[in-house]
Amino acid sequence: MLLAIDAGNTNVVFALVDDGEIRARWRIATDPRRTADEYVVWLKELLELEGLGREAVTAVIIGTVVPRALHNLSVLATKYFGVEPLVAGQGKAEWPIALDVDEPQNVGADRALNAIAGHANHKGDLILIDFGTATTFDVVDFSGAYKGGIIAPGLNLSLDALVGAAAKLPRIAIEAPEDISVIGRTTTSQMLTGVYWGYVAMIEGLVARLKAEIGRPVTVIATGGLASLFERHGKLFDAVEPDLTIQGLSLLYKQVAAH
Template sequence: MLLAIDAGNTNVVFALVEGSDIRGRWRIATDPRRTADEYAVWLSQLLALEGYTRDVVEAVIVATVVPRALHNLQVLASKYFRTEALIAGRAPVEWGMAIDVDEPASLGADRAVNTIAAHALHPGDLIVIDFGTATTLDVSDYRGAYKGGIIAPGINLSLDALVTAAAKLPRIAIEAPATASVIGRNTVDQMHIGIYWGYIAMIEGLVARLKAEVGRPVTVIATGGLATLFERHTDVFDRIEPDLTIQGLAMMWQSAHIGRTTPPPGDHPALPTRKI
């Protein structure tokens, strides 16, 4: 099986992938100081809970936007899984797509992997929205070329900034308001409205502007842990792909494993997708 690792700014996600199936999925808070030994103890216990041992892992692939975390993940692969970790974006798992922006080297690994996975699963022009530490909106054309996008504060960052800067405001859970009214009758309700409906309004407005600029039909794909929080209250998403980054990593490993450099659209069995 493949161990796919997505190291983000907030969490590191580990997924055990067999063919087109995700057999297990675990996350731990990102800490660049965490050693390979610490990862191994934690992950071995979680594998055991699902009935697996470390021996089932035959290959490891990593995508990271936290450079300081990479070394210990590489040591984890070599020391505990006896394999050299493949690093997304480096040989033999280069991006294999055109990156049509001013600074191609600055494109985050997660965004590149998402673009690859999205085009393997869906034809045409795409907007991929990833709800993570930051909320990113990435545009790619019908040929699979990455054209650029938008970086906005994630909803948790927005809430943290609000609570930190305003001494009398309480910390609240991020959830949909109890009603559709946008006239709050108390402080907590007003905060829920501002954070939740304000965020939906931002996403809808940005997607509308992106679509107008692209000028062709566009499929909007949402991913990331908070995507499902918004889907009931907006029709801006065409698809929900909860595991898009893991899917992309699995596709990239599979392509390298069978000697190709680019995963062609539709050439991979799809992992679970939801149509809105």
């Protein structure tokens, strides 16, 4: 069974993939100082809840945008699972798609993996929106080439900055408003309106500009933990696929294993 590890700036997601199907997924806060020993104690308990032992993991692939986290995750694979991990974008696991941008070496692993999975799942040109620490908009053309995109502050990051800089503003939970009114009647409702509808307006505006620049029919795919939040009050996306990055890791592993 494949253990696919997606190390992001906020969370590390571990997913057990069995013949292309995600059997289980777990997440833990990203901390580059966390050792392989700490990871395995946590993972061992979760594997046992699935009725599995460490021997069930026969391969590991890692995708990371946190370089300092890679060493301990690699040690986890070699020391506790007895396998040499593949690292997305490196060595045998070089990107199988064209990174048609000015600085291909700086494309985040998560964005390349999303492009791989998005192209595998959908035909034609794509806009992939990933709601993570940052909110990214990625353009993938009909051939599967990554053409570039947009990086914007993530929803939680924006809210943290607002609360941190304004002494009297309270910390609020991010949720879809109960109605579509943009006239808040309380401080909390005004903050929620600004964060939520501000993001909706950003998504609508940037997607419209991207579509106009692409000039061909485009499918808009959303991924990341907060993607479904924006579906309540409108049809912003053609599909929501929360596990796009993990799917990309699984597909990349499959391609490497086939050679």
